[in-house]
Amino acid sequence: MIFDDTYYMQRALLQAKIAFELGEIPVGAVLVSNNQIIAQAHNQTEKLQDVSAHAEILCLTSGSNYLNSKYLNQCTLYVTLEPCVMCAGALAWAQLGTLVYAAPDTARGFSRLGKGNILHKRTKVVKDVLAQESTDLLHSFFKKLRK
Amino acid sequence: MIFDDTYYMQRALLQAKIAFELGEIPVGAVLVSNNQIIAQAHNQTEKLQDVSAHAEILCLTSGSNYLNSKYLNQCTLYVTLEPCVMCAGALAWAQLGTLVYAAPDTARGFSRLGKGNILHKRTKVVKDVLAQESTDLLHSFFKKLRK
Numbered sequence: 001m002i003f004d005d006t007y008y009m010q011r012a013l014l015q016a017k018i019a020f021e022l023g024e025i026p027v028g029a030v031l032v033s034n035n036q037i038i039a040q041a042h043n044q045t046e047k048l049q050d051v052s053a054h055a056e057i058l059c060l061t062s063g064s065n066y067l068n069s070k071y072l073n074q075c076t077l078y079v080t081l082e083p084c085v086m087c088a089g090a091l092a093w094a095q096l097g098t099l100v101y102a103a104p105d106t107a108r109g110f111s112r113l114g115k116g117n118i119l120h121k122r123t124k125v126v127k128d129v130l131a132q133e134s135t136d137l138l139h140s141f142f143k144k145l146r147k
Numbered sequence: 148m149i150f151d152d153t154y155y156m157q158r159a160l161l162q163a164k165i166a167f168e169l170g171e172i173p174v175g176a177v178l179v180s181n182n183q184i185i186a187q188a189h190n191q192t193e194k195l196q197d198v199s200a201h202a203e204i205l206c207l208t209s210g211s212n213y214l215n216s217k218y219l220n221q222c223t224l225y226v227t228l229e230p231c232v233m234c235a236g237a238l239a240w241a242q243l244g245t246l247v248y249a250a251p252d253t254a255r256g257f258s259r260l261g262k263g264n265i266l267h268k269r270t271k272v273v274k275d276v277l278a279q280e281s282t283d284l285l286h287s288f289f290k291k292l293r294k
Contacts, residue, residue, distance in 0.1 A: 049217045050208050051240035052199070061197050070196045085265055086236025093198035093233060113260055118232055 003035050005078070005100050009130045012078040012102070015042040015055065016137055022047065026137045029055035029079040031063040031072070038075070039063035055079060056087035060094055073097050073122070080134040082109035082127070088118045100126040102134035150182050152225070152247050156277045159225040159249070162189040162202065163284055169194065173284045176202035176226040178210040178219070185222070186210035202226060203234035207241055220244050220269070227281040229256035229274070235265045247273040249281035 008030055015028025019042035031039040041058035045051055056079055064070050076098040083091065083101065088110030091099060099119065104111075104127065110118045119125070155177055162175025166189035178186040188205035192198055203226055211217050223245040230238065230248065235257030238246060246266065251258075251274065257265045266272070 045217060045240075049215055050211050051217045052204050052208055052237050057199050061199055064197050068196055070192060070198045084236055084240075086233050086240060089231055089233025089236055090199050093192075093231075113264055117260055 005126060005129045008032055008037070008076070008078040009080070009100065009102055011037060011040065012055075012080050013130060013133055013137070015040055016080045016134065019043045019055075020137060020141055026141050027055045027079065027081045029059045029077060031059045032076045032078065033063070033067065033072075033074060038066045052086065054084070054087050056083050057090055060090055064094070071095050076100060078129075080130075081105050081138065082111060084108045085110050085113065085118065091123065092118055092120045095120045096123045098124040098126065100129055102127075102129055103131045103138065104128075152273060152276045155179055155184070155223070155225040156227070156247065156249055158184060158187065159202075159227050160277060160280055160284070162187055163227045163281065166190045166202075167284060167288055173288050174202045174226065174228045176206045176224060178206045179223045179225065180210070180214065180219075180221055185213045199233065201231070201234050203230050204237055207237055211241070218242050223247060225276075227277075228252050228285070229258060231255045232257050232260065232265065238270065239265055239267045242267045243270045245271040245273065247276055249274075249276055250278045250285065251275075 011030045012028045016026040020026035024043045027043045039059045039062035041055045044053040072094040078100045080102045082105040158177045159175045163173040167173035171190045174190045186206045186209035188202045191200040219241040225247045227249045229252040
């Protein structure tokens, strides 16, 4: 088993699929420290009726609790959709080491406001890892919703 | 007793002062629905070791729980410091009715990226309510920290 970006993104996609089954917008995330998954979460905004319950925020809170540190500069977050402004702002405060995301989000994603304006200046960004798989899952969710 | 913006901001400042006493960056917030405070919180990022534990996010989560609604379009949030990008992004998702804040935050505040880019388009914004009191509290906190 190779623990590369694709492997961890598959784990994030597994979380997104759990969200899908529960009627939540299917976004999932895993947080990795020293090649180990220390937190994983899926979007729970409907269940919790809380707009802040995005997969990224839940992972960040859980991971900070595990490490007993609010800074995650040694960690990599894998998320199946480009983070929104709220989540990117949270990742900036956490000084996240690396952000890896799958599908772009042109409407709500942070990058429309310029990467340097929101994320921490030392956070590395990798995108388009299993983007098509994530996009397909999101499309089938919204298609089902409109039926 | 007149329940105006100054009254509610004083209540938010009381929360900020609690944060100050606890060694947290002194920012407080209260969430108001139908002239009633339904949530109040102060910054707890140090205690919880969680960058997302800003007063605004805690208020929003608590208020949504109280109303059993993730949308807060009938609510007014009073906060003693201009919200950061993370918090403003959360307020956008919640479609907050009105945001009232005290002191500006030129370094980290959301407005440097343009109001329309982050907050929900229907969210009204009122600023500079007890701004000096809040600025003074923040200054004395950081002065104490540097000693």
